[in-house]
Amino acid sequence: MIKKISVAALSFGMATFALAQKADAKSKSILDAVSAKYKANKNTYFKFAYGTGANGKVSKTQTGIFYTTPSQYKLKIMGIEQIFDGSKVYNISAEDQEVTIAKTNGSEMMFSPTNYLNSYKKEYNTRYIGKRTVNGVNADLIELTPVKRNGIKSVYIYVNTTKNQLVKVEQYATNNDVAVIAVSDYKTNQNLSADLFKFNKNQYSNYIITEL
Numbered sequence: 001m002i003k004k005i006s007v008a009a010l011s012f013g014m015a016t017f018a019l020a021q022k023a024d025a026k027s028k029s030i031l032d033a034v035s036a037k038y039k040a041n042k043n044t045y046f047k048f049a050y051g052t053g054a055n056g057k058v059s060k061t062q063t064g065i066f067y068t069t070p071s072q073y074k075l076k077i078m079g080i081e082q083i084f085d086g087s088k089v090y091n092i093s094a095e096d097q098e099v100t101i102a103k104t105n106g107s108e109m110m111f112s113p114t115n116y117l118n119s120y121k122k123e124y125n126t127r128y129i130g131k132r133t134v135n136g137v138n139a140d141l142i143e144l145t146p147v148k149r150n151g152i153k154s155v156y157i158y159v160n161t162t163k164n165q166l167v168k169v170e171q172y173a174t175n176n177d178v179a180v181i182a183v184s185d186y187k188t189n190q191n192l193s194a195d196l197f198k199f200n201k202n203q204y205s206n207y208i209i210t211e212l
Helices: 025-040
Strands: 044-054 057-068 073-077 080-084 088-093 098-103 124-134 137-146 152-160 165-173 178-188 208-211
Touching (some): 025 137, 025 152, 025 165, 057 178, 137 165
Antiparallel strands (some): 044 057, 044 178, 057 073, 080 088, 137 152, 152 165, 165 178
16 A cells, blocks of 8 residues: 555645635745745654545554655655655665665655645645644644645645644545644754665665666
8 A cells, every 4th residue: 555656645646737826814824934944944853643544534544754854855654664865765665675766757746744835835725724723732724725636635734833833734635535644743953864864775685676
């Protein structure tokens, strides 16, 4: 279910958008503030619960961790590790002893804690809904709907506006599949190893390595 490039992700083809985006002032202000904060961080770490399901209901939940910089990321979930070093994506399966390497072409969008902070300004209409309590956090809820059809029906982003931090992201597809990320731990600007976002082929000498 989570093999290859779509590890812990719902990937949809991105298109060129010609339609005008609609955004109310409050939703835009909140998302702009959160986006600016994440981009200003040297690095960001999340521990999160990742839930998936059908018919709009989550039926399975796993815990994952996610490290990201402005140009790289590392994701670990369900025995799969995914590294993006800035040019290639490496999917590493310990169970299958297999590594798949692929170049990115900008046409895929990973469902991560931060992916919509890079796309909301052009690809989505945004609407402020109101206050909600999520795991004891008083959050502001914003709805995103795609400007043009891309397989997504709606996305709901919960933001702790006191800290300008993401609390939860819910993604509903047009086929009624659902994916939810709930952040449980959050750290920024840690002293991370320079090798964290690098793939060392020598560590996987017993793995099948396939480069697409």
